[in-house]
Amino acid sequence: MPFYMQSSPEIYDSSDRKLILLDEVRELVRYRDLLFQLISRNLKTRYKRSVLGIVWTMVHPLMMMIVLTLAFSHVWRIELPNFSVYVLSGLLLWNFFSQTTNSAMSELLWGGRLLHRIYIPKGVFAVTALGTGLVNLCLSLPALFIIMLANGLTPRAPIIFVPVAILLVSMFTLGCGLLLSTLVVFFADTYEMFQIVLLSWFYLQPIMYPIWIIPESYRWLFAFNPMSYFLTIFRTPIYDGLWPPAQDVAIAAALAVSVLTLGWWVFTRKADQFAYYV
């Protein structure tokens, strides 16, 4: 009994390329089921053998908070009200960025052995990393909410800005992930080098400490750190209960759009060569 595919016969013509940038977007839409499968694989396999399963995504930040609050507010003696909310909000955003960029690289390397044999739109891997990171971020937000309430902070109206901040940081992160995964195909040591960059980058921004412990004369240096704008627009509505400064929002938006465009452009231009190298 023949059971042919019902989709219309696909025509592939190597000379039919209009704008590679948009072709890849169209292909991603066509492969949306694959995106969904890969993201759900990541979520399922992460906690596959554990009893609590996905609940760990929420428990983990809570546990981390208890340790950090004890360690920092008592050992370091940083006098900052509601220190744990301050740290956790910064940490969640940072973890989202570092995990997503790292997994963009490892997803592409994992897919490498498939790229020799079957056609897959290569952008799938970076977008999968982003989707997984977003789900994890959203699942840990309830933990942040609990810590807020425990510290006597009730969310105020500006909290509705948080999704916008997440959208902007996602665009920036995807752009970085695309650039890094392009590099890692050609140079395997990109991954290791990026770990060192991440480690120092982490301490070069006000996540574990408030900006005012830095002497005034050095503070301008922080303006060169793109992450600091995303930290500000994400943390201000949560920690201070205020709308983020318009200037920071504007810079963050400009960074998000330009890095994503650059990443997408570089990635799609080089993607055809991946099969030769991976």
Added chain:
Amino acid sequence: MRDAMIKGLENAEERRETGENRQPQPAAAVIRLEDVAVRYRVAHEQIRTLKEYAIRALKRRVTYNEFYALDGVSLEVYAGEVFGVVGRNGAGKSTLLRLIAQVMRPTRGRVWRKGRVAPLLELGAGFHDELTGRENIFLNGALIGYTRAEILRLFDEIVEFAELGNFIDTPLRNLSSGMTARLGFAVATAAHPDILIVDEVLSVGDERFKQKCTSRIESFRRNGATILLVSHSADLVKSICNRAVWLERGKVRAIDRAAEVVQMYEQQG
């Protein structure tokens, strides 16, 4: 599996010769290559680290060795034929298949194809050990390019063909390698492809399962699928292919009826 497949195809051949199951004459081209070239650029010394590259780039010492894996190749493959590709190692056979499977793009020229390609990938590439058979069917199906609706429609058929039975919800790490391989074959060929690419020896499970694979490939052919076969073995190509191309150092030496191409290849190759 290749042996099994050959047998299947030979059977099909016999049947066709005896007038049973007569094939419609191949007419329309399903694959067309026009003056295709693929250039590889290989750095003289293999540079794999960024640091090394930066140092060499500064010293202006990144030099490349260019060579053409394929050069000026033009050919057509028609619907329903079994098309053979012969040539020695490094003649460009694998590159040719990769172009057709859309895994690589030509440096020059045009590759045109009509219909869905099923590559018999290394069975199980893309599987995940921690996921169950069921979950892996959906994952692997999506990798091959099926939509969720298609997988749902083919699901029972895949499970039945792979003979997973009660193990469908067991994580793959607990299944035998034979079961995994069967699952891979079942997913890859669940929907009949328009073009099937066979380019290496695959061994799938036991004799009985090989028979099943054989009859499935045979039924592809009966239903008008085009089969591309790459082989070192001239005899194999002669016995099952309608037409064949002989590649040498990236160029077409001959393209004709399989028997004639193979004869030339054996005499001069």
